[in-house]
Amino acid sequence: GAVVSQHPSRVICKSGTSVKIECRSLDFQATTMFWYRQFPKKSLMLMATSNEGSKATYEQGVEKDKFLINHASLTLSTLTVTSAHPEDSSFYICSARARTVNQPQHFGDGTRLSIL
């Protein structure tokens, strides 16, 4: 099956630090990648959608300058949380969809980010 690898799985860092999270599709080429945020016992909240080689489309209320997304290749997207603060602490999950028409999204295992 389609595998999406997300790294790191856990990050604990000081306030003001920038944190980069990587998302890779291991056995398929992902035309589109998605970044979600999830609070405890809550559903997925889509932050942004990125297509390879173009700028990400952010959902309303998501700060572009705070959450930088790069989708440089068909197998790699990164999310950088810039100058992170405690309120940015959350579970971040990436997802990828293959370039083949009408394929479902596959998810990474998430990154638990804790800002002290």
Place this chain on the structure above:
Amino acid sequence: QKEVEQDPGPLSVPEGAIVSLNCTYSNSAFQYFMWYRQYSRKGPELLMYTYSSGNKEDGRFTAQVDKSSKYISLFIRDSQPSDSATYLCASYDGGVTGGFKTIFGAGTRLFVKA
């Protein structure tokens, strides 16, 4: 009204029970329907992927779509404690209206008691 509605539960059943999880949707353009399972502190895992109306079976899992009533279901037979997780339904229109955006339900938390 949300495009995909799902009762968050929790739903608690004894081991061996048949579990029925359900969602309703409002967008008649939706053609593709998915069920994901999410364990605590993990990303969602794709369980079932179906196109249009009908049934699809995979082991103990059966996905059912009724487009006339805009109702999607997931049945789990012989439920096991390891099935305890949050189950998310999802759908998208496959580009019919220009959108490939997947819409997710809120997720139903399932507990299977040994």
